Every structure is written in C-alpha cells, then in structure tokens.
Amino acid sequence: MEPGAADSCLLGYVGFWVERTPVHEAAQRGETRQLQQLIESGACVNQFTMDSITPLHVASLQGQAQCVQLLLAAGAQVDASNIDGSTPLCDACASGSIECVKLLLSYGAKVNPPLYTASPLHEACMNGSSECVRLLIDVGANLEAHDCHFGTPLHVACAREHLDCVKVLLNAGANVNAAKLHETALHHAAKVKNVDLIEMLVEFGGNIYARDNRGKKPSDYTGSSSAPAKCLEFYEKTPLSLAQLCRVSLRRATGVRGLEKISKLNIPPRLIDYLSYN
Incomplete structure (x- = not known):
C-alpha cells in the first residue's frame, strides 16, 4: 500500500467519518473482484461511516464470506465496534452465516466482547441459528451474558420460539431460571x-x-382454557417424577458444559442418554 493510502486509512480508522465508500458497497453486494481491485489500489478497509460501520460489518451482516476473508486478510479490524457497540461477529451471527462466524473467530474475534447490548450469542439466538449457537458455546461464549433489553440468550431464544437454540443452551448449562426484571424464560414461553x-x-x-x-x-x-394453560396447570398439579428431579439436580451440579462431564461418568449408557436429554 502506498504511503498516502496508508495515511488515509489511518485517518479513516481513528475518526475520519465518511459516507459509504466503494469498499462498503462492494462488500455488501459480494463483489469480490471489485473489492480485490479496490484493496490492491490502496483503498482503506477500515474507514467507517457516520454510524461507525466498517466494510467488515457490512460484509458480515450480509453473510458475504469471501468478502469477509478479503477484508480480514487486508487488515480489517476484526473487533471494530459500530455506534451501537456491535462487532462484525455480532453481525455475522445476526445473518446466521456460520462460515463468516468461523472466519472472524479464526482471526481472533472476541466471542465475549465488552458490550452493553446484545452479544454475538444473543444475535445467533435471535436469528435462530442453532449451528452458530453451538459454535459460539464451544469457543467459550458466556451463556449468562445479560442485555438490558433482551435479558439472557435463553430469554431471546424463547421469545423468538427457536426451540433448537433453546435446547442447545439448556444442554450447555444455561440457567433455566435466570431472570430479567424477575421474568424467566418460562414467562416468555407462556406469552x-x-x-x-x-x-x-x-x-x-x-x-x-x-x-x-x-x-x-x-x-x-x-x-384459561388454552393448551399452554392446561400444560402449566398439569405441572402445578403433578410434580416432577423422582427420576426427573434427580436429572435436574445432577445437571445443575455439573454446571456449564455439563454434558462433557456426564459422558465420562461410569454409569450405564441408558442413564447417560437420559441425563443428556436424548
């Protein structure tokens, strides 16, 4: 990159606000050849718009994996924050693009960035991508990350009725009774x-x-006469069986990522399946 272009790029990163650049446009549309030409001609990959959106944010949100790869290889800031505090990883999770998520993580994206808004795991749960949820948990996502609007990722998955995501979270050890203003996931399910x-x-x-x-x-x-009402009424009148109570207690004792511990227990496979909710 020529010295002049490097200086321009530095200005773009530290505070030179611009309208959407050709790099932004190419990244959003997935025009990899155009993006490559812009990069080779010295275009800055870290300029951000008035709302602090970088080309990497745009490409991630659109699930443009090839553009994400080009931008990262050209030095795009992997954890750049937009005006809402969201990072490209948040946007990739919002798009449900597992390929973009893997690319960003391979370049060191923080799975638990210091946000006051929705975390990458929240975004994956909103989108309903259980594959993204599983990957984020595998690399250490905070299951109890709290957003002032949404609560925990479990709250989000329940509010959006993404059952696959809910089961992945619960199996990983998410607190089923975590509360947001005393409102639990069960309140969301009932609503x-x-x-x-x-x-x-x-x-x-x-x-x-x-x-x-x-x-x-x-x-x-x-x-009063709906199916959910009858379901909850049944549970109020019929306590959990001893087997279920033992399963819940053991799973609570094993804590986060308890499945790994359960699979190593010296007990019959049928019991392991039961404890794993298979």
Whole structure:
C-alpha cells in the first residue's frame, strides 16, 4: 500500500467519518473482484461511516464470506465496534452465516466482547441459528451474558420460539431460571403460548411458580382454557417424577458444559442418554 493510502486509512480508522465508500458497497453486494481491485489500489478497509460501520460489518451482516476473508486478510479490524457497540461477529451471527462466524473467530474475534447490548450469542439466538449457537458455546461464549433489553440468550431464544437454540443452551448449562426484571424464560414461553417450549423448560427445571415484577406466574399469561394453560396447570398439579428431579439436580451440579462431564461418568449408557436429554 502506498504511503498516502496508508495515511488515509489511518485517518479513516481513528475518526475520519465518511459516507459509504466503494469498499462498503462492494462488500455488501459480494463483489469480490471489485473489492480485490479496490484493496490492491490502496483503498482503506477500515474507514467507517457516520454510524461507525466498517466494510467488515457490512460484509458480515450480509453473510458475504469471501468478502469477509478479503477484508480480514487486508487488515480489517476484526473487533471494530459500530455506534451501537456491535462487532462484525455480532453481525455475522445476526445473518446466521456460520462460515463468516468461523472466519472472524479464526482471526481472533472476541466471542465475549465488552458490550452493553446484545452479544454475538444473543444475535445467533435471535436469528435462530442453532449451528452458530453451538459454535459460539464451544469457543467459550458466556451463556449468562445479560442485555438490558433482551435479558439472557435463553430469554431471546424463547421469545423468538427457536426451540433448537433453546435446547442447545439448556444442554450447555444455561440457567433455566435466570431472570430479567424477575421474568424467566418460562414467562416468555407462556406469552408466546408455545406448549413444546413450556414442556422443555419445565423438564430442565424451569420454575412454574416464579413471579415477575408484576407478581405474575407464567400461567397468568395464558388463556384459561388454552393448551399452554392446561400444560402449566398439569405441572402445578403433578410434580416432577423422582427420576426427573434427580436429572435436574445432577445437571445443575455439573454446571456449564455439563454434558462433557456426564459422558465420562461410569454409569450405564441408558442413564447417560437420559441425563443428556436424548
């Protein structure tokens, strides 16, 4: 890169606000040849717009993996934050692009960036990408990361009714009774009236008697004769079996990523399957 271009790029990174550049446009549209030519001609890959969006943010949000690769190889800042504090990894998770997520992680993207908003794991749960959720957890994502609007990733997955994501989170050891203003995942499940979700949360130890900041239980958010209401009423009248209580207690004792510990227990395979919710 020529000295003049390098100086321009530095200005772009430290505070030179611009409108969307040709690099942004090429990255968004997935025009890899155009992007490569721009990079080779000295275009800055770290200039950001008025809302602090870099070309890497744009490419990640659109799931343009080849453009993400080109930008990273050209020195794009992997953990650049936009005006909302989101990083390219957050955007890649929002797009559900597992390829972009893997690329960003391979270049050192922080799986738990210091955000006050939704984390990459929150974004993956919003999108409903269980593959992204699983990958983020494998590399150390904080299962209890708290967003002031959404609560934990489990709250998000339940509110959006992404059952696959919910099961991945719960199996990884997410706190089923984590509260946002005393509102639990079961409150969300009751509000969206999803019986399958309610049953899954209860089986993992969800507290059907938990009350939110309005003093309401999950059942208070269901219609009196609806299927979710009948489901919760059944659990209120029929306590969990001893086997289920033991499973919940053991899973709680094994903590985060407990499946790894359970698989190593010297017990019959059938019991391991039961403890693993298979």
